Amino acid sequence: MHSSNFDAILSQVRDFSTKAENIEALQQFTVSLIAEKLPHYNWVGFYMLDPADPAMLVLGPFCGAATPHVRIQVTQGICGAAVAQEQTVVVDDVTSDPRYLACSLETRSEIVVPIRAGGKVVGEIDIDSHARAAFQPEDRSFLEECAALIGAYIERTEAKG
């Protein structure tokens, strides 16, 4: 249903990734574009592993309501689970998942997609929706492609030192 939107977003993120000044600029561009084009993605943000403490996720650029979860241990939340398992986690109904850390009372479903660079998980994209089971296999593929573009940017910029 949203595949043309997905393709258009990926193409714009890919293009911006060739000229972004830094990772934060690329992340800000990505969350703004996704939130604008996919309004049922009600909260869109990045959490990145703290280089000084690889057991801690730190909130990066996001669009949506302010969250109390600015730092999340990798042993906590859906966010922590995606890093610990090194794979995408989809929760169709957060009210029945004991791992869930609440951001907004309106949130019903969530997807968290790891970002890899140099063969390691370095962070993740986190999306919340007010709709139950909002994230289907095509959403997952789209977000995994976004994560791959971000990971490739990190690899390129780190290689340059």
Ligand code: SME
């Ligand atoms: N729900 C997440 C916490 C982050 S907020 O949704 C922005 C979790 O369970 O890890």
